[in-house]
Amino acid sequence: xxxxxxxxxxxxxVTLSARFAVxxxxxxxxxxxxxxxxxxxxxxxxxxxxxxxxxxxxxEMFDVMAELEAMCGxxxxxxxxxxxLERLEEAAVACERAMEKGxxxxxxxxxxxxxxxxxxxxxxxxxAGEASKLHKRLQPFRRLQLRVRGRLQQSMREHRxxxxxxxxxxxxxxxxxxxxxxxIQGENLRDLMAxxxxxxxxxxxxxxxASPESGTRFRDKDMRKIRNPERAE
Amino acid sequence: xxxxxxxxxxxxxVTLSARFAVxxxxxxxxxxxxxxxxxxxxxxxxxxxxxxxxxxxxxEMFDVMAELEAMCGxxxxxxxxxxxLERLEEAAVACERAMEKGxxxxxxxxxxxxxxxxxxxxxxxxxAGEASKLHKRLQPFRRLQLRVRGRLQQSMREHRxxxxxxxxxxxxxxxxxxxxxxxIQGENLRDLMAxxxxxxxxxxxxxxxASPESGTRFRDKDMRKIRNPERAE
DNA sequence: GTCAACTTTCTTGTATACAAGATCGTTATT
DNA sequence: AATAACGATCTTGTATACAAGAAAGTTGAC
Numbered sequence: 106x107x108x109x110x111x112x113x114x115x116x117x118x119v120t121l122s123a124r125f126a127v128x129x130x131x132x133x134x135x136x137x138x139x140x141x142x143x144x145x146x147x148x149x150x151x152x153x154x155x156x157x158x159x160x161x162x163x164x165e166m167f168d169v170m171a172e173l174e175a176m177c178g179x180x181x182x183x184x185x186x187x188x189x190l191e192r193l194e195e196a197a198v199a200c201e202r203a204m205e206k207g208x209x210x211x212x213x214x215x216x217x218x219x220x221x222x223x224x225x226x227x228x229x230x231x232x233a234g235e236a237s238k239l240h241k242r243l244q245p246f247r248r249l250q251l252r253v254r255g256r257l258q259q260s261m262r263e264h265r266x267x268x269x270x271x272x273x274x275x276x277x278x279x280x281x282x283x284x285x286x287x288x289i290q291g292e293n294l295r296d297l298m299a300x301x302x303x304x305x306x307x308x309x310x311x312x313x314x315a316s317p318e319s320g321t322r323f324r325d326k327d328m329r330k331i332r333n334p335e336r337a338e
Numbered sequence: 339x340x341x342x343x344x345x346x347x348x349x350x351x352v353t354l355s356a357r358f359a360v361x362x363x364x365x366x367x368x369x370x371x372x373x374x375x376x377x378x379x380x381x382x383x384x385x386x387x388x389x390x391x392x393x394x395x396x397x398e399m400f401d402v403m404a405e406l407e408a409m410c411g412x413x414x415x416x417x418x419x420x421x422x423l424e425r426l427e428e429a430a431v432a433c434e435r436a437m438e439k440g441x442x443x444x445x446x447x448x449x450x451x452x453x454x455x456x457x458x459x460x461x462x463x464x465x466a467g468e469a470s471k472l473h474k475r476l477q478p479f480r481r482l483q484l485r486v487r488g489r490l491q492q493s494m495r496e497h498r499x500x501x502x503x504x505x506x507x508x509x510x511x512x513x514x515x516x517x518x519x520x521x522i523q524g525e526n527l528r529d530l531m532a533x534x535x536x537x538x539x540x541x542x543x544x545x546x547x548a549s550p551e552s553g554t555r556f557r558d559k560d561m562r563k564i565r566n567p568e569r570a571e
Numbered sequence: 572g573t574c575a576a577c578t579t580t581c582t583t584g585t586a587t588a589c590a591a592g593a594t595c596g597t598t599a600t601t
Numbered sequence: 602a603a604t605a606a607c608g609a610t611c612t613t614g615t616a617t618a619c620a621a622g623a624a625a626g627t628t629g630a631c
Contacts, residue, residue, distance in 0.1 A: 119612080130584080131584080131586095133367075134584095137370055138370075138374075151593080162463070165462045165465060168462055168465070169462070169465050172406075172409050173405075230394075230398060231401075232402050350582080361615055361617070362615095362617090363617090364616095366584090382584090383583060383584080383622060383623065
């Protein structure tokens with residue numbers, strides 16, 4: 106399920122339509138949607154290719170996420186309503202319960218609730234939307250990290266610090282704590298990926314086989330045809 | 339050209355396909371693209387509706403843009419390469435020439451170049467991409483502002499301040515100046531819109547006529563059919 | 572006259588057919 | 602034998618046909 110489609114794999118429209126027992130039309134629309142959300146890259150007249158974010162790109166995305174969350178925190182510290190404060194407390198309590206149970210899945214869900222309350226509390230609906238989108242995209246990699254030893258407890262402490270700063274209306278501290286809260290996930294990711302790379306070192310080359318760059322071998326005679334790749338978008 | 343499609347207007351697929359002399363298929367794909375970029379809202383089984391960002395949303399977007407640019411500046415101050423520094427200077431000089439000529443269109447183009455160099459110089463390609471996307475979306479509203487009296491000169495001064503901070507490697511100052519540089523556009527927008535509203539006050543009501551909320555009159559008898567609007571995505 | 576159920580019409584969503592570009596294989600030429 | 606030109610095949614992009622859901626109009630009951 107997790108590794109159903111390999112990085113670089115070409116997604117053939119007819120194959121997919123056969124597999125899901127629909128015509129090519131909805132398949133095409135779905136592929137365009139995935140392309141918009143970045144999971145797939147489409148090259149005109151060539152097809153759609155699976156694009157998992159590279160490690161570099163993931164770290165970059167976590168950096169941006171950290172900044173967006175910091176902005177949410179800064180604004181929320183000034184703008185949060187009593188009702189939202191209450192929901193923040195509820196989410197924090199739920200997180201605490203999950204942590205005490207040691208239930209990572211549960212913590213993960215409640216953690217998400219906590220952050221979404223913050224996005225809303227920023228009072229900037231565009232920001233909230235963008236933060237949610239990126240949060241969702243980084244979701245699987247965030248989830249991975251909750252397995253790291255002691256991460257749940259640390260995460261919880263950071264949540265309480267954020268909450269404290271917001272209750273006190275300390276915008277800059279809320280921003281800083283949140284920035285760190287996310288940035289540390291980028292750091293942890295580095296560690297996880299390093300370990301993962303050690304294990305998977307042997308099979309890495311194979312997974313690249315179907316990518317358009319490495320897989321489609323341009324023969325010398327075809328090189329005369331000068332094509333500009335004309336990347337989608 | 340500018341106001342070819344009115345806010346809330348329904349975009350009929352067959353009408354559009356007739357107008358552009360293509361079949362419905364590419365029209366549908368184009369509409370989906372516009373929906374992804376936020377210019378159009380699609381409601382399942384109902385159609386696509388023109389959605390210009392509201393004034394509130396615009397201000398929100400400028401706030402986020404300010405933060406993204408600030409982040410670019412902070413990173414660029416530390417990571418910019420000599421080659422990028424050179425391109426920044428080139429863009430700044432080009433801006434200066436345009437300003438001296440008083441050519442707002444030209445300044446607008448070169449200003450864009452200046453900012454794109456900064457995005458690149460951040461060394462975070464994801465950030466650069468997101469900043470470019472939002473920049474592009476705010477483009478028409480930015481452009482409006484260059485007509486404001488004295489804005490060109492002020493903008494130019496701010497550019498030089500940004501450049502100075504980056505040359506000196508002062509990350510926080512670069513961030514602060516850039517944040518202000520963008521934030522002021524949100525402020526100016528407020529003024530422009532206030533003036534615009536005064537002029538257009540009479541015609542405002544009419545432009546809403548075709549929106550699905552106000553235009554589609556549900557008759558009482560139809561209210562029994564409980565539909566969840568099921569907003570797209 | 573008003574309101575509800577039915578029917579008609581219109582529009583989106585999906586399937587299929589066709590056109591055009593791209594890759595791959597074959598053949599001919601140097 | 603290597604390379605270029607040509608043609609066959611496959612795949613995407615577009616057009617058209619069909620199905621299903623939504624809005625509007627019509628008829629009938631109270």
